Amino acid sequence: MVEVMNIFLLQTVLLVFIQLFLILILSPFINTLMKKLKALLQGRIGPPLMQGYYDLSKYFQKETVVSNQTSPIFLITPFVVFSATLLASLLVPTYITITPLFILGGIILLVYLFGLARFFMAQAAMEPGSGFCGMASSREMMLAMLIEPVLLLSLFVLALMAKSTNLPNIVNWLSIQGIHLFTPTYVLAVIALLIAGIAEMGRVPFDNPETHYELTMIHEGMFLEYSGKLLGMMIWASWIKQLLILSLLANFIFPYGYSASASLPILFTGLLFYFAKVVIVCLIVVLVETVIAKVRLFRVKDILIASFVISIIALVISISKDTGGLGL
């Protein structure tokens, strides 16, 4: 019995480390990849694929200057944000249908961990007393209140299909459905989730991660007063978050090709599949970015409400299918 427990524990620890390693290493690469893909679509050459790592190492070598108005909260925020995001990464299934710690929590914890990170970011942005940071913070919170219900509802619809709020259970359920998966409910929910995911990542048409003009920045605007290592931590955390949402979307859109067991070659194919899926989702996101222009701040509401409505329709259809009512 003890032996079994030990093996279980060992396996868990191993999975945790693989997951953390994967997410930490992959996230700068995926961000650069998106930049590269976008550049290629727009006819530019784009940055080298290793640019993310170069950036990070640069940040960690720079001097750290902070505003003299700030309190210790400003200094601990990057670490709180980073640990919350990293904890979230243990909840998201990547190359294998189980997550390292299935007992940790589900979609609700995921959303609230992002919320925790956002709370500290928004608070830290108010610390230096700069007008630009404050504006970004306020806008970020406004976007968050629009995104959160959409994200939750679309995840809820998917969770209701699988009857569990734990992400591994949902993904597992999706992966065993085969061709029967593509019901109207599923398609609509995934579309709503895609919209919410793009908004949560802070990309066009909701926010532009590449802008460098203070008045238009939302997510990046909050880091204005950060520099050096602290900025590096903040940016790395937002890359990790981006990767998490991308993996979530990838696993919901293509719930196939997971490693079934822990043997090495199978794990390897799982990883390959995972990478391919994420790249495809990146391509979708980048395509959307290239085709659509950024919308005005207060028009964001309309898009997100539309997405909310899509989720509700998905919900209604799923229920009518269950009970044979409504006739949809």
Place this chain on the structure above:
Amino acid sequence: MNEAILLQFSFLLFIFGAISALTLNFFSKKLSIVCSSVIGIIGSSLSLISSILILLHKSKLVFSLYFIKPIGPLELIVDPLAAFFILLISMLSIPVLIYSIGYLQAEYMEKNVGVLGVLYHLFILSMILVVCAANAFLFLFLWELMTLISFVFVISDTKSIESQKAGFIYLLMTHIGLAFLLFAFLIFAKYSGSFSFSSFQSVSHGLPNNLKSILFIFMLIGFGTKAGLIPLHIWLPEAHPAAPSHISALMSGVMIKTAVYGLLRFVFDFLSPFPYWWGLTLAVFAIITAMLGIIYASLENDLKRMLAFSSIENMGIILLPLGIGMIFFAFDQKELASLCIIASLFHSLNHSLFKSLLFMCAGSVISVTHTRNMEKLGGLIKLMPQTSMFFLVGALAISAFPPFNGFLSEWLIYQILFSSFQIHSQAVKIFAPVCGALLGFTGAICAATFVKAFSSIFSAMPRSHQPVHAHEVSLSMRLGMGIPAVFCLFVGIAPFAIMPLLQSASEAVIHTNIKSNSFFANNLLINLGANHFAALSPGLIFALLVFFFTMFYFLCKMVGNKMPIRKDETWSCGVTPKAEFEHTPTGYSQPFGVIFRELYTPESFYYKYIYLPVVNGLINISHRVKPIQSGNLQLYLAYIFITLILCLVWLRL
């Protein structure tokens, strides 16, 4: 029966505390404050221990006071449900009393602290007795006592016209609620022939269904007024800020929870079985309350008013699982229903912890800066580091972020909303997930509201002269804030300490125990058939967060360039930064105002479309009736005289 003795002793101590507050006040104000508070703390501790014992033993205490023929036995019955609310009251009254030692000395030395002390003790005693009362007559009497004492606190700032007005609205609204309760009780009494709750319980099956629905609506209005259910909430944002801050903490933390007790007791005990639309009605009102409450809070710049609006929101969140629980109960899903009640009680507990913490922090800030306007504050984190940390804990807990207690109860609420797929009603199946999404919506607004509040009070530079000379508050005040802050974290990490108490309380409402394999307290594991599985391990979350935090913090210190951090002024386009450049609270909430344009209905909306029509109608009726009223005393007596004679004649016929 140890519990009984402890509880009786605590009652005596509260009375003794009240007397000592009054008498010692003649010698020295300070002595009066300290002595009465210490006695109160001992009394609260006794009732706390007793309530925990009752909850653990699942026992039921009965104190018979007197038997009066037409009213029925005047009894106090303490069952686990009542004990849970006693736990809530006494658990909060301890830190609030500790806080009040310093707070009263800082703020109220020129006032009559003796009377404040007496009222305080009676307030706590009346709240404890309200939840024990097992007789409608006694219940209403104590309910009224509780209201009147809090009314005195609301108008205690005798110079301010605003607080007088607030007091008037408070008194008016609570009495409208009381009238509905009274009416409901009288209908009950007519059918049962007695005012005792046990007779109500036995008569519940004999009531006609339509009458039961009417009774439920009366109860909803009566208790909803106390709970601040929108649109009956208009008194709450006026009255709670007007009271002294430690009383606001109690009013928001505990007093409005008695409405939850009332609904649990009356709906589940006396009106069951009931149709599911009752629960749906309650849930719809609750989610509307939660949403609108927090939207108003997000746009508010008065610190205490903002907290009061957030109390409205949280009452919505507490009543939502109650409504859903009623739906489950109506569909005979007893296990899920009791889970709902656990969620509701859990959030009540959590809300009392963090809301009283926040109100006490607000009191500290106001006592050193003398302003409630967030526009005029700022920069306090350097002057009051500990208070700001406590406020941060409260803000994180109320925004329901993971390592704190608020998250656990909201997680439970999400889970029960999610479980609605087990119910055969399409309306509920659509309503519940949408409710979940809206709960997320309120959560996000709540986070925004508290980022705004925290940052505008504590961060950056002071925006007026008032916060410049602020200083850290006295030890007792910090201790008073510290205890709930620690509990917020403790409950958030180790809910297994609380879960048995909650389960015992919910078993008293719905007589079923949750199967051990479907709900584990230690890890919050829910496994409710139909492949429904959800898990959460708060301890692990906390441990991992702390682990990651320390690991990366020290890694960062070691790797690369060393971290002697250079401090320099904030970049503001080359000009020396000033407080005027900051983003103000009004500016912060401006985008919210824009997106909630349709939802944001100012207070006057309720007056204009709900209250004024009623008032005008009443005035019209009284104008019609006026001719009968000559103003002549003798004529009125003649009316009575004639009526009496007619009665006699009628008797004879």
Place this chain on the structure above:
Amino acid sequence: MISLINNFLSIQTIQQLTSYIIGIVLVISILMAGCRRLETMVRLFIFQSFGLVLIMLFAGAISHNKDAFLISGITFFGKCFLIPWVLMFVLQKIKINREVETYISLPTSMLLICCLIALVFELTTNIEIRKEVHVLSTNLLSASISMILIGLFIMMTRKKAFVQIMGLYVMENGILALTVDTIFEMPLVVEMGIFLDLLIGVLVMGVWVYRIKQSFDTINVEELRKLRG
């Protein structure tokens, strides 16, 4: 005490005595309604209360109810000493001892009250109350209801605030008589409550009358009509 009374008086004697006392109490009520001097009214009230105290004692003796002695003791103390004393005090303060104008002339009102009593006795004889209640006299119920109505009548036809109070006390005495009538039913607490009510009432009304006198320079309640919106 019970045995004392029972030793000296047989039940028949007690019933006869009670009937007489009831008659006297009713006559006193009529006299109060026809009384012009305020001081006399208070004195009459004392006698009336004393009569009731006696009735109560007899009732207690017959029914072996100890509560009755307590109530009669309190009543004796309160209504024969305390309340009259307060009332006299108020009278001295306001310096008015006669009532000149009334709505109905005093002799007429006395006549009307006689009719009233007749009516009530006619109407109430058949009210069904359980047997053991009528231990003393079948007339007690009718008498008590008449007293309540007489009190109301006094309040109705007079103008001075002070007399209104007296009317109220006559009414209360009626209620007290009713209590005696239903001595097995009405609990002690209720009677105590009513008594407390009155005690507070007399204090409040004393102040009230004094204030009216102060501000309107008269104690005519008609002046209150000005308060009407």
